[in-house]
Amino acid sequence: xxxxxxxxxxxxxxxRRAPLAACGAIMRTSLRQLFRRKxxxxxxxxxxxxxxxxxxxxxxxxxxxxxxxxxxMLLQSFNFSPNADxxxxxxxxxxxEAQSLVVMILLALCGSQMIGSDFxxxxxxxxxxxxxxxxxxxxxxxxxxxxxxxxxTVVPAFALFIEFGLFTTSLDYWWENWKIVPALLGYGLVLGxxxxxxxxxxxxxxxxxxxxxxxxASLFLLTGRLALALRDATGDRRWLLLDPWxxxxxxxxxFYGVFPTADDRQLPLQAAALLAVVxxxxxxxxxxxxxxxxxxx
Amino acid sequence: xxxxxxxxxxTFDGVTRFYxxxxxxxxxxxxxxxxxxxxxxxxxxxxSTLLKLASGRLRPTQxxxxxxxFDATSLAAKRLLGYCPEINKFYEEMTGxxxxxxxxxxxxxxxxxxxxxxxxxxxxxxxxxxxxRALGGYSHGMRQRIKLAQAVAHExxxxxxxxxxxxxxxxxxxxxxxxxxxxxxxxxxxxxxxxLLVELEQSADHLVMLQRGRVQAEGTLAELRRxxxxxxxxxxxxxxxxxxxxxxxxxxxxxxxxxxxxxxxxIRTTDAPQFFVALNELIAAHxxxxxxxxxxxxxxxxxxxxAVFDYLQRGAT
Numbered sequence: 001x002x003x004x005x006x007x008x009x010x011x012x013x014x015x016r017r018a019p020l021a022a023c024g025a026i027m028r029t030s031l032r033q034l035f036r037r038k039x040x041x042x043x044x045x046x047x048x049x050x051x052x053x054x055x056x057x058x059x060x061x062x063x064x065x066x067x068x069x070x071x072x073m074l075l076q077s078f079n080f081s082p083n084a085d086x087x088x089x090x091x092x093x094x095x096x097e098a099q100s101l102v103v104m105i106l107l108a109l110c111g112s113q114m115i116g117s118d119f120x121x122x123x124x125x126x127x128x129x130x131x132x133x134x135x136x137x138x139x140x141x142x143x144x145x146x147x148x149x150x151x152x153t154v155v156p157a158f159a160l161f162i163e164f165g166l167f168t169t170s171l172d173y174w175w176e177n178w179k180i181v182p183a184l185l186g187y188g189l190v191l192g193x194x195x196x197x198x199x200x201x202x203x204x205x206x207x208x209x210x211x212x213x214x215x216x217a218s219l220f221l222l223t224g225r226l227a228l229a230l231r232d233a234t235g236d237r238r239w240l241l242l243d244p245w246x247x248x249x250x251x252x253x254x255f256y257g258v259f260p261t262a263d264d265r266q267l268p269l270q271a272a273a274l275l276a277v278v279x280x281x282x283x284x285x286x287x288x289x290x291x292x293x294x295x296x297x
Numbered sequence: 298x299x300x301x302x303x304x305x306x307x308t309f310d311g312v313t314r315f316y317x318x319x320x321x322x323x324x325x326x327x328x329x330x331x332x333x334x335x336x337x338x339x340x341x342x343x344x345s346t347l348l349k350l351a352s353g354r355l356r357p358t359q360x361x362x363x364x365x366x367f368d369a370t371s372l373a374a375k376r377l378l379g380y381c382p383e384i385n386k387f388y389e390e391m392t393g394x395x396x397x398x399x400x401x402x403x404x405x406x407x408x409x410x411x412x413x414x415x416x417x418x419x420x421x422x423x424x425x426x427x428x429x430r431a432l433g434g435y436s437h438g439m440r441q442r443i444k445l446a447q448a449v450a451h452e453x454x455x456x457x458x459x460x461x462x463x464x465x466x467x468x469x470x471x472x473x474x475x476x477x478x479x480x481x482x483x484x485x486x487x488x489x490x491x492x493l494l495v496e497l498e499q500s501a502d503h504l505v506m507l508q509r510g511r512v513q514a515e516g517t518l519a520e521l522r523r524x525x526x527x528x529x530x531x532x533x534x535x536x537x538x539x540x541x542x543x544x545x546x547x548x549x550x551x552x553x554x555x556x557x558x559x560x561x562x563x564i565r566t567t568d569a570p571q572f573f574v575a576l577n578e579l580i581a582a583h584x585x586x587x588x589x590x591x592x593x594x595x596x597x598x599x600x601x602x603x604a605v606f607d608y609l610q611r612g613a614t
Contacts, residue, residue, distance in 0.1 A: 016405035019372055025402040029388075036390045121386040126447070129352045129380035130403035131372050 022132045026140025030114045031147060040110060044151065047102035051156040054095050055163055062167035092157045092184060093256055096191070097249060099153050104220055104245075107195060108213040110148060111203035115141055120207040124290065134290045138200065138283075145196035154188035186255030190272075191248055194279050198244075201282035204289040220245050237263060238270070244278075247271035304330040306377070306455045306486035307351055312360035314346055321346035323510045324360075329455070329488055333481045335501030336490040343510040344490040345383070348457050351488065352380045364455055376404065379453030381444045383460045383490075389433035393424055393443045396432060400447040418450035422476060437464035441473055449480065456480060456487045462496045474500045529553060530569040535561050535594040542590060545583075549575050563598070 034040050061071060118124055118141075127137050161180055165173040199216065206212045227242035240246055250264060251272040259265050307329035314321040322343045338344045349355040350362045353370040367374035387396055398415045406414065419425045422442040427435075435443065441461055448456060458477065462470050478500050481487045491497050497504065504521060506513045514521050536542050543562045547555045551568035566572040583590040 014407060014410060016376075017407075019405065021405060022403045025399060029391075029399050032395075033388050033390065117388070122384045123387050125352075125354065125380070125382040125384065126387060126400060127403070128354050129375065129378065129382070130400065131375045131405060132403055133372070 016131075019132045019136050020139075022130065022136050023140040023143055026127065026137060027143040027147065030141060030144035033117075034110050034113050034144075034148070037113065040106065040113075043102065043106045043109065047099055047106065047152040048156060050095070050098055050102070051159070054156075054160050058160060058164050058167060062164065092161060092180060093187065093253070093258070095160060096153045096157050096184070096187060096252075099156075100245060103149055103152050103191075103195070104216065106148060106152065107145065107199050108216040109209070110145070111199045111212040111216065112207065112209040114144055115200050115203035116207035116209070116212060119204055119289070128290075134287060138286060138290060141200055142193075142196040145199055146192035149192040149195055150188055153191060154184055157184050183256040187252035190252040190255075190275070194248060194251075194275050197279045197282045197286065201286040201289070204286055237267065241267060241271055241274055244275075247275050251275050306330060306365060307488065308361075308363045309347075309350070310360050310363070312350060312357045312362055314350060314355060315358045320510045322350065322357075325510075325512055326360075327505060327512065327515070329486050331481065331484045331486050332502035333477055333487045333489060333497075333500050335497035335504045336488055336507065337492070337497065337504055338490075338507035339492055341509075342507040344492075344507055345459065346510070347507065348380075348459050348488070348490060351455070351457055352378060376451070377454040379448035379451065379456040381441075381448040381456070381458045381461055383463070385437070385440045385444075385464075387432055389431065391432055392429050393432060393435065393439075393446075394419065394428035396443060397428070397447045397450060401450040404451045406451070414450045415446075418446040421449065422446045423472070438466065438469035438473070441465055441469075442476075445473070445476060454485060456485055458487065458489045460490055460492070462491060470496065529565050529567050530572075531598040532564050532566065532569075532572070533561055533594075533596050533598055534564065534592055536590065536592050538588070538590055542592075545579055545590075546576070551575065560593075569597075 057074060060066070060074060066074075118127075124137070128134065158181075161174075161177075161184070165171060198219070199212075202215055202219075203212050206215060224243040224245060227240050227246070230239035230242065231237060248271075250259070250268040253259055253264075254268050254272060259268065305328045307327075309325050309327040312325045313323050325343075325347065336344050336347065346355065350357055351364070351369060353362075353364075353368075353375055356370055362369040364374040364377050367377070369378075391399075394415060397418055398411055401414050401418070402408075402411045416425065419428045422445050424439065424442050424446060427439060428443075432440070432443070441464075445458070445461065448458070461477070462473055465473060474496070477487055477489060481500075481502070489497060489501065498518065501518070503515065503517055505515045506521075534542065537560060539557050539560050539562045543555045543557045543564075546552050546562070546564055549566075549572065551566050551571045552564055553567050554565040556563040564572070580590050580592060
């Protein structure tokens with residue numbers, strides 16, 4: 001322990017960043033922790049495999065000479081259209097939605113590592129004794145999950161959008177289809193925000209990998225099956241609102257204005273409202289859990 | 298604690314904290330000033346509650362806790378506070394340097410300032426050369442040092458250390474004690490909790506003893522001991538005339554028990570101040586004899602914090 005040199009303290013008169021900036025530090029720490037494990041890289045790589053397929057399709061459409069019929073077949077097989085004015089303009093959206101399964105798997109795995117471990121190992125006092133409040137901690141964690149979701153969905157979708165523009169002869173593609181950008185951002189915000197709050201709440205209570213994964217999978221698989229069964233039994237489509245993935249897609253597509261079927265046009269607002277209510281409850285439960293740990297531990 | 302208001306860094310004013318129907322801390326009024334204050338108590342005595350209130354992680358049910366001029370739960374107060382929790386776990390794959398840097402960053406410093414403060418804090422706790430190892434590979438002592446580093450990196454005015462000496466070997470304990478002492482000597486208010494009381498005996502300027510959520514006693518070790526003069530005190534005297542000394546002492550009304558072993562006589566007294574006066578008079582009276590009484594060494598065996606605490610605890614139960 002040195003008495004002099006760097007061990008000496010000195011006054012500092014610099015401007016401190018707002019506590020909100022600490023959310024960024026918490027987010028980065030969470031992401032660093034997550035990606036120290038190889039398994040997350042593997043899942044991420046699998047998820048981005050789909051990106052390579054779509055990137056290849058775009059390359060093929062723009063760079064290779066092929067008959068119109070073959071082009072149409074290729075577009076149909078991937079349900080891909082890069083244009084905003086196309087009534088079937090679901091190319092990038094299709095990509096994001098095709099990532100659902102791998103996003104779900106990655107989130108099921110990372111909940112324990114990013115949030116569960118904080119509660120399990122009791123590390124919250126380290127965070128909460130800093131110059132931050134509980135909401136900053138929670139926001140930092142939620143941001144970290146949103147980044148994970150976006151790494152698999154919105155970011156590669158934007159990469160595809162940029163790729164298509166670069167490969168076409170004119171850069172006007174980006175200007176003509178600018179609506180795709182806010183639509184993707186809006187979709188990503190709904191997808192990332194809702195799943196992040198839900199996962200954070202589940203992870204804060206269950207903490208360990210197995211229970212989190214089982215609950216997460218049940219939430220998205222079993223409720224989906226249940227929704228279909230109830231719809232079939234009663235003939236009422238509103239039962240489909242029980243399916244969270246479907247709700248996420250419908251609410252996200254509000255930004256796009258395009259829905260898979262005509263029937264789906266009736267439900268997006270209800271789906272958005274339902275998601276908002278459940279997310280608010282999950283957020284309140286999460287905040288309560290953070291506070292409870294402080295009191296009980 | 299301190300004597301002037303300007304020095305008081307941490308204040309508890311009539312603080313009560315309930316956990317449902319259970320009282321965690323009851324009507325506690327304390328002033329903590331510069332120096333090391335030892336917070337003593339058994340499990341459930343209220344040490345952790347007091348530290349949580351001081352660190353702003355709990356709000357009092359009644360009363361108020363202030364750091365400097367700020368409410369302890371405010372962000373301004375947290376800026377003045379360094380906290381070293383009892384828990385030893387963090388992200389085990391993270392290196393010590395990353396850990397301190399992450400924690401320091403949460404105080405709102407720029408990247409470069411965070412880096413400089415991290416290095417300074419690591420150097421200060423003697424971990425600069427081991428900071429790139431993963432936390433999972435650290436010993437108890439190294440973890441305590443790293444925890445201290447993250448607590449002091451932002452130059453806090455008040456430092457709360459929850460059981461910082463737990464699990465450290467004696468050599469490491471001496472070093473950490475010295476570090477705590479150094480931090481206090483810079484004018485910081487250092488509050489150290491422990492249930493191993495002997496750990497605080499060397500470093501603490503003041504002691505606060507908690508029992509069942511209430512302050513049972515506070516003051517320096519000597520002050521606390523003086524309050525317990527009616528308690529038995531065991532004194533060991535080494536003398537070449539141990540048997541003769543024992544025979545003379547046993548006649549004193551304040552002596553409860555005498556035991557002679559070799560050149561040492563162990564005396565248990567019920568009135569220590571009176572016994573010391575009587576002993577001095579005896580030695581003076583026998584100094585003119587052909588074989589005067591010689592006292593080579595004298596020590597009190599149970600005047601340490603442990604004994605004081607035992608006495609206080611017995612009094613409370």
